[in-house]
Amino acid sequence: MFNIYGPTKIEDKRKVWCEVTELALRLDLGKVVMAGDFNAILSVEDKRGGLRKPSKVAEDFMDFVTNCKVVDIIPKNGSFTWNNRRRDFRDIAERLDRFFVGEWWLLSHHSIYSTIEPQSGLDHYPISLNIGQDTEQHKNYFKFLSMWWQDPTLLSHIKSWWIESNVFFGSPSFKFTKRLQFIKRRLKDWNQTSFKNIFTEKARIEDELEAVNSLVMARGMTKVEFKAKKSLKNQYSEILRREELYWRDKEREHWVAEGDMNTKFSHASVKARKCANRICSIQDMNNS
Template sequence: MKILSWNVRGLGAPDKRRMVKHHLSNTSCDIIMLQETKLSCEEGERFVRYCKRWEGRFQMAEGNSGGLGIVWNPDKVLITEVSGNKNWMTCMAHNRDRKYGVRIWNVYGPTGSDEKTKLWGELEDSILKCTDKKFIVGGDFNAILDLTEKRGGSNRISKEMLEFKNFVRRIEATDCIPVEGWFTWTNRRQGFTNIAERLDRFLVGEGWILEGIPTIASTLPISTSDHYPLQMDIGTATQGGGGYFKFQNMWWREKSLKSQLEQWWMECKHIQGTPSFCFVKKLLFVKNKLKIWNRDVFKNIFEEKDKIGKELEKLNLIVMEKGMTSIEFEEEKRLKNSLNEILAREEIYWRDKARELWIREGDKNTKFFHA
């Protein structure tokens, strides 16, 4: 399931509607969460009809500010239980293909400090009713967690930052760090007056993490609004490819691996969230690093064995024709040592394979096991 969150800064102007419709027509997302539509419910419904293949529900704007919408592709998802107020909408989304559901909150945070405090309380009461913790809270929160999420302007830690961080902790959610893009809003000014902040984000419930379902966010470089849209993929294979992964014991033959693993683990310091979320994310990070290391450093043992065998054959032909010199002697010694190391790694590989087969097949009570 793919979800897009976007503060569009108004859909009243015809040129803005055309631009947003263009992006919605080209997206592969199943659900679109819109903030600051500046539309009434009736105008929102007309906009959905204008975009054709989508369906949607809207919260009415107050004058020329606010307004929320949840738009979805009815061929891919089923949306039920839609409710909310001027600052948030919630719904239940069911994936038609994969048959799992997720509770979603679409948030548009106010600018005032008191209003934000009230909003965090309302959301907390609503979110904590989701007992399986499989929820996604996304949108424009108009708040940042710390100073790393701001460039330019005031650089002091505010009360609003602390309240927002406490809210995230209380609902036991994890901030989904985007794999691409960091700041989601900019005032589009030049020079020292330019300010950029990470106001938009997805907060992920712990239920997704504990079940091992990947959630990946990325910021899209679309400049129709002063906010960049944020996309989340739920259940999509992580970067580096999916499929079965198993740590190979033969890797320990490479002496540098232990220090390399420690280095990769330390590179995960930026991950924030609950302990279980951080642990799972670190494992995924190290797994992807191991895949690359295995491909580029450790390499395929069978291909390396064939390669060294051919080099030895070529060297032996030279020795047979021209005799052995000190150069050939050292080269033969190096190749034999390399081949011996490859064969040792291969022995470990096949030993693990045999153990894996036993675990998978087990004692099937055949004559072989009684012999």
């Protein structure tokens, strides 16, 4: 762990950054933690008031961060850690105090964030780094669903998300991992809006079909009912195709072969396997 106080003169800043980089490169960079008042900002977003334009100091500071292969931990409850405590247009605030961590902390199931603490009477706000075990590691694994290929816009969405995700700093492997996680979140959101819940949609279509059939039985087939029934049948065929793909993805043993029907046995086998895995996990915990 490095505790750094950055000098005010640019020549002295560069000297400190070079010394820290040389020391850091001798260590396991992935587990490095850097903290302190760096007396520099990375971008104009780290400043409010005064001259807000890119500077040579910010460029050199970014080079230092890139060379050390560390990641900036942005505070979860604020944007600035220093204020000149003046009023009106003379007020200037900057994020000079920060934490940097190596990739290992972010890729090893750790929950990590920084917090700006209540001011102690000085012009700097204290900051704290919080590291804990990431509870999200116990969530189900992400699975790419075959039914998503039914949407012809999928590839264009993935391309745009890949471009949008190019905002992370660190080594190529770290950036690649974070970009994949970014696309995974986008896919989940897109699935909710584009495909919704296939079982809810299936029930809705069945209810609407039943209502149209009731009208046909009561007053005969009119042009309105004919168009409605044709549209609903097309929707129903599409939802059945998506459901078929959904269950094929779920069944690890691939018991549903090409052309086989969706059966209650297939659905039950998926649920039974999940239940068995849960029981085995509980038994393993008891044995340990």
